[in-house]
Amino acid sequence: MRNIVLFSVFLLIGLLISQILPVFFPADRYIEYQHLIRLLTSIALGFIMIRVGYAFDIDKSRLRSYGWDYVVAVTSATLPWIFVALYFVYVLSDASSGDVWKESLLSARFAAPTSAGILFTMLAASGLAATWLYQKIRVLAIFDDIDTVLLMVVLQILFIGWKWQLIVVMLPILLLLWLAWRYLNRLSIPATWPWVLGYAVIIVLISDFIYHTSRMINEHEPIHIEVLLPAFVLGCLIMRRTTPLANQDESAIDVVDKPLEKRVTYMVSIVFMLLVGMSMPAVIDLNGPVTNTGLFEQQIDGGHGNIRSSGPSDKVRMQLFYGNNSSMTAGWVLIHAIIVTFIANLGKLFPLFCYRKEANWKERLALSIGMFPRGEVGAGVLVISMSYGIGGVVILVAMLSLTLNLLLTGLYIAIVKKLLVRDAEAAV
Numbered sequence: 001m002r003n004i005v006l007f008s009v010f011l012l013i014g015l016l017i018s019q020i021l022p023v024f025f026p027a028d029r030y031i032e033y034q035h036l037i038r039l040l041t042s043i044a045l046g047f048i049m050i051r052v053g054y055a056f057d058i059d060k061s062r063l064r065s066y067g068w069d070y071v072v073a074v075t076s077a078t079l080p081w082i083f084v085a086l087y088f089v090y091v092l093s094d095a096s097s098g099d100v101w102k103e104s105l106l107s108a109r110f111a112a113p114t115s116a117g118i119l120f121t122m123l124a125a126s127g128l129a130a131t132w133l134y135q136k137i138r139v140l141a142i143f144d145d146i147d148t149v150l151l152m153v154v155l156q157i158l159f160i161g162w163k164w165q166l167i168v169v170m171l172p173i174l175l176l177l178w179l180a181w182r183y184l185n186r187l188s189i190p191a192t193w194p195w196v197l198g199y200a201v202i203i204v205l206i207s208d209f210i211y212h213t214s215r216m217i218n219e220h221e222p223i224h225i226e227v228l229l230p231a232f233v234l235g236c237l238i239m240r241r242t243t244p245l246a247n248q249d250e251s252a253i254d255v256v257d258k259p260l261e262k263r264v265t266y267m268v269s270i271v272f273m274l275l276v277g278m279s280m281p282a283v284i285d286l287n288g289p290v291t292n293t294g295l296f297e298q299q300i301d302g303g304h305g306n307i308r309s310s311g312p313s314d315k316v317r318m319q320l321f322y323g324n325n326s327s328m329t330a331g332w333v334l335i336h337a338i339i340v341t342f343i344a345n346l347g348k349l350f351p352l353f354c355y356r357k358e359a360n361w362k363e364r365l366a367l368s369i370g371m372f373p374r375g376e377v378g379a380g381v382l383v384i385s386m387s388y389g390i391g392g393v394v395i396l397v398a399m400l401s402l403t404l405n406l407l408l409t410g411l412y413i414a415i416v417k418k419l420l421v422r423d424a425e426a427a428v
Contacts, residue, residue: 007273007375008406014277015399021278037278038387039204044272045380046200046231051265052377053235054191054256056142058184066139072354073143076371077112079347084108084340088394092336103394106155107385110398111344113148114141115375115409123370123413131420133363137370140351145232145377152226152384176233187237191255193264203230226384228377269375276379277399279386333393337400341408344401345372366419373409378402 022030058066085101085108093100119141128134153173189195207227240254255261352361352368359367382398 005407005410006270008403010270010274011277011379011399011403011406014274014279016277018278034279037275038383039208041272041275041279041383042204042207042227043197043200044268044275045383046203046227047197047268048265048272049228049231049377049380050196050199050235050238051256052142052145053180053232054238054240056146056232056236068354069136069139070143072351073140074147076140076348076350076368077114077144077147079350080111080344081105081109081347083343083347084111084398087340087343092394092397102155103385103388103390106388107382107390107394107398109148109151109155110378110381110385110402111340111347111374112151113145113374113377113381114348114371115373115377119370119373123416128417128420132359133367133370133416133420136355136358137367140367140371144371148228148377148381150229152228152381173229176229180233180236183237185237185239187234188239191238191240193261193268197268199234200227200231203227203234228380228384273379276383279383333396334400336393336397337404340397340401341404344374344405348372362419366416369412369419370416372405372412374402374405 021033025033085104088104088108089095089100093104119137123134123137153170204227207230256265348371349368351371352364355364355367379402382395382402385398386395
């Protein structure tokens, strides 16, 4: 529970910093600051996604048995996404606005992916690693992370459109997916944290190079390849490496499960949460409530986060969400965040109605609640959403909802454990 609280605290600290710094930066310096934060955030996200990919495993001889698991995972990711998107459209915005649907669909995607890293760690620490739930939830959580990564490509089409740039983006994506399937766990390269961090830096630099080079060809329609899929696929390709345990010649431990590797991964996750908060556009007028006429207004060059100032102010001005909320107090923002958290988790209850032949209703309910925790991947979706110029009340509500879900993770795991313990006692 302490770890989850730390994640949430650093996310909130970053959010607070993001609201204060623009007041003290001139426009040109603030643009440089935002670019640096975006690069660092992408590097941390790349590190995390390589680790997620490294943890992914599939038995190719049991493909049919995975089919239903994938359907359950995709549905469990899709329902929260649709519920939250509808809320964003019809409650927090003007549904008649031309771009409201595509922007809501992208920003609402944060609610879809279960945090595999947080979930596996918490369940294992709770002594549930040997249960049916743990084995099943590992598959579902990884599958819905993959679904989120792939769907981000589809959502990118909504912003770019069917243009030649999209073909350039799609070809590497198809190649990456083929490589992940064909050469799963076959790439013999180091998997320790300095190397993984180096891989993440290289992926981000390549992505940034492609983007800036394509801007020279067409400034208004550059090519933008997100780091999620390349980083995940690289993690899938890396060969598993084990080392013997001390005084146990026949036992071995995976390289990434060593105490130092776990500590570094945990620290990167904390830094990532801080950077996610710092990437947040300024949406709160420090002199009053959340308002469409607050301190800042933003114009996004090409939809990729290149901020340029507008209006008479010499500071970068951030525009609030396109909705019809002329004013919203902090209390109402929190209420919306609570509602979004509730409806997002409501969609995650889909597994309750599945696996009737494998588990009783308590185990299925525990499986559903175990899918509630959100974390790094959802935060990564918010970072990408902001890079496309989406901001204001919707992103603030999404960020607070993500934080609330993080704070509740310990409670979710406690409920899961209680359900399973009671079921075991009843069986006896």
